[in-house]
Amino acid sequence: MTRFSAWNVIRNAFNDQKGWTRQWRDPELKPEYDIVIVGGGLHGLATAYYLAKNHGLKNIAILEKGWLGGGNGGRNTTIVRSNYACPGNREFYEHSLKLWENMSHDLNYNVMFSQRSHITLLHTPGAIDNTARNYNIMRKTGTPDTELWGLDQLKETVPHLNYSADARFPIMGAAVQKRAGTARHDAVAWGYARAADMLGVDIIQNCEVTGVTRKGGKVVSLSTSRGVVRAGKVGFAVAGNTSRLWGMADLGRLPIESHKLQAFVSEPLKPLLDQVVVFGVGGAHFYISQSDKGGMVFGGDIDWYKSYAQRGNLPIVQDVAEAAMSVLPCLGRVKLLRHWSGVMDMSMDGSFFICKTPLDNLYLNAGWNYGGFKASPASGWYFADLIANDRPHRVVENHDLKRFERGVNIDERGAGPDPKLHG
Amino acid sequence: MIRIPCPFCGERDHSEFSYGGDGSVEYPPLDASAEAWHDAVFLRENICGVQVETWQHVQGCRMWLRVTRDTMTHEIHDVKPAHKGLAKALGGASDGTATR
Numbered sequence: 001m002t003r004f005s006a007w008n009v010i011r012n013a014f015n016d017q018k019g020w021t022r023q024w025r026d027p028e029l030k031p032e033y034d035i036v037i038v039g040g041g042l043h044g045l046a047t048a049y050y051l052a053k054n055h056g057l058k059n060i061a062i063l064e065k066g067w068l069g070g071g072n073g074g075r076n077t078t079i080v081r082s083n084y085a086c087p088g089n090r091e092f093y094e095h096s097l098k099l100w101e102n103m104s105h106d107l108n109y110n111v112m113f114s115q116r117s118h119i120t121l122l123h124t125p126g127a128i129d130n131t132a133r134n135y136n137i138m139r140k141t142g143t144p145d146t147e148l149w150g151l152d153q154l155k156e157t158v159p160h161l162n163y164s165a166d167a168r169f170p171i172m173g174a175a176v177q178k179r180a181g182t183a184r185h186d187a188v189a190w191g192y193a194r195a196a197d198m199l200g201v202d203i204i205q206n207c208e209v210t211g212v213t214r215k216g217g218k219v220v221s222l223s224t225s226r227g228v229v230r231a232g233k234v235g236f237a238v239a240g241n242t243s244r245l246w247g248m249a250d251l252g253r254l255p256i257e258s259h260k261l262q263a264f265v266s267e268p269l270k271p272l273l274d275q276v277v278v279f280g281v282g283g284a285h286f287y288i289s290q291s292d293k294g295g296m297v298f299g300g301d302i303d304w305y306k307s308y309a310q311r312g313n314l315p316i317v318q319d320v321a322e323a324a325m326s327v328l329p330c331l332g333r334v335k336l337l338r339h340w341s342g343v344m345d346m347s348m349d350g351s352f353f354i355c356k357t358p359l360d361n362l363y364l365n366a367g368w369n370y371g372g373f374k375a376s377p378a379s380g381w382y383f384a385d386l387i388a389n390d391r392p393h394r395v396v397e398n399h400d401l402k403r404f405e406r407g408v409n410i411d412e413r414g415a416g417p418d419p420k421l422h423g
Numbered sequence: 424m425i426r427i428p429c430p431f432c433g434e435r436d437h438s439e440f441s442y443g444g445d446g447s448v449e450y451p452p453l454d455a456s457a458e459a460w461h462d463a464v465f466l467r468e469n470i471c472g473v474q475v476e477t478w479q480h481v482q483g484c485r486m487w488l489r490v491t492r493d494t495m496t497h498e499i500h501d502v503k504p505a506h507k508g509l510a511k512a513l514g515g516a517s518d519g520t521a522t523r
Contacts, residue, residue, distance in 0.1 A: 243469035253466035257445070258494070305442035305478075308471045308495045313424040315438040348465050404465045405458075417464050418444065 001198055004108050023190065024197035029204050032230040033061045035387060036222060038209050038245060039237035040064025042073040042185070043365055043372065045192035045203075046380020047237060047387070049107075052199035054381070055388040060201045063224060065208035069189035072239050072372060075310075075342035077263050077287060077299045079276055080374040081118045081180035083146055085134045086410045089351060091395045094142050096378030097179060103377060109191030111183050112292055117275040118180035119149075119158065121327070122173045127280070131175040149174045158275060160330055168326045169279065182276060182289050182297075188376060212249040218361045219249065235363045235387050237379075240308065240343025242366040251358055254366075255348040255404060257419035261302045261370050262312035264320060265338040266331070268294030279327045286323035295337060298324060302344070302370060302423035312341040344370050350422030351410035354382050355392060355400035363387050364401070369422050425497050430504055430513055431484040443477030445469075446489050446505070471495055477505055 002008055002021050012019040035051060037044045040062045051057045064070075080100055082093035104110050122128050128148070135146040154174045155163060163171055193203055204226065211223035212234075221230045236245050240258040272290055279286040288298035300320035303313055317339065324331050347353070347367035352375065357364050365383045368375060385393050392400065398408050404417075415421035425437035445467050451459040468474070473493045480486055487505035492498070503510045 244471050253468050255465040257467050257469050306476065306494050309497060405461055420442065
């Protein structure tokens with residue numbers, strides 16, 4: 001597998017570009033592996049990579065029911081940030097941001113991570129006070145670049161928002177994280193796949209798990225559309241489809257409900273927006289950035305009702321369009337190019353699970369709600385650490401399924417045990 | 424886009440309603456164990472396929488409804504008032520099943 005380097009680019013220029021090799025193998029499913037990761041999304045791929053890289057483990061397979069990057073990995077709005085306030089979350093997402101900063105070098109793949117600032121608009125004095133409190137907590141606990149901007153500073157940086165006095169949502173200021181930004185989601189999938197494959201991981205696509213065979217408190221094998229595979233350890237990293245796999249393993253219920261979230265891309269435009277702009281009003285009501293191809297990438301609220309359908313509905317399209325117009329009126333004539341939806345694992349407190357399960361050799365990675373993209377590297381890092389060491393890292397020690405029994409809710413929104421309220 | 428036949432108002436677009444949650448949850452008596460309450464509050468089956476769920480017709484009659492819907496295809500199989508007494512009183516089957 002050819003490394004990407006200036007030398008290889010020059011060499012292949014004289015070689016009719018014939019020196020490039022395929023970026024990852026397409027192996028047959030072996031009958032047995034030491035570790036099987038179910039789910040070839042960004043989290044599953046990152047997990048396999050870190051299992052190989054950080055822990056020197058071999059004989060690992062990733063089973064992906066569709067094609068790499070075809071799930072939520074290819075359906076998100078690419079936002080990366082670490083401005084989380086709750087203990088556990090803030091260390092995790094900050095570590096993730098640091099992994100993002102070095103990802104292209106680490107993977108030898110340009111993931112186009114662009115630290116262009118994340119700007120959350122504030123529309124009430126209460127929102128400003130709340131931000132001041134939260135962002136001060138973040139500054140004191142390891143996220144040093146969270147800032148609170150007044151109107152003047154915001155107008156200077158993003159002059160074309162709707163600042164008129166009779167705007168539907170008059171802007172008073174903004175909560176800003178400068179090291180936050182966006183990345184090219186496909187590149188993250190391909191980068192991790194290529195790097196994991198280089199370290200010996202088998203990536204098996206078009207391989208859907210159809211059954212889980214247990215014996216004596218352990219998973220013995222998985223039945224798949226490409227055959228039966230025995231595994232020493234198994235990790236589930238399947239986001240919105242977690243409950244389906246959990247049911248196959250006969251493990252009962254989970255504090256997760258699957259909801260759908262739509263996302264949109266416009267026709268390519270000349271550089272229009274240099275940052276990620278978010279319009280909050282009590283949630284992630286609308287968020288927008290511009291990809292390096294020029295399309296505006298944006299999204300809004302979840303569809304609000306439970307669904308596995310991966311397709312959206314028109315009332316939300318109208319809702320998001322209205323929010324877009326109220327924030328960036330200049331978008332009025334821009335054409336919508338693409339529109340899609342993903343299935344998300346909404347949890348009871350809006351935070352994730354990286355934990356052991358009732359079965360000795362089964363590990364769970366789930367509950368990412370609508371914020372899994374930014375977590376991809378740390379999710380892989382800590383899930384790999386858990387699987388390799390058979391115990392959770394201190395950072396994620398409260399991110400287990402039993403935290404509600406202990407009275408622990410990692411609830412950034414403070415919304416309570418109703419999954420749809422964490423969207 | 425999903426049409427929900429409200430037993431009181433007739434067939435309406437889903438955007439007139441607000442999704443509640445899993446309608447199969449049975450809340451235990453108030454003096455039940457913490458474990459029983461934890462399970463009822465936090466654990467869900469999260470069915471991919473036909474499930475029973477609650478919706479409120481917030482822009483219509485504001486009644487709570489028990490809807491049987493396929494969470495993959497969004498096809499609605501049954502709608503009846505969530506209140507069991509009302510469901511029975513509205514007629515039809517003795518369990519108050521509304522006609523689609």
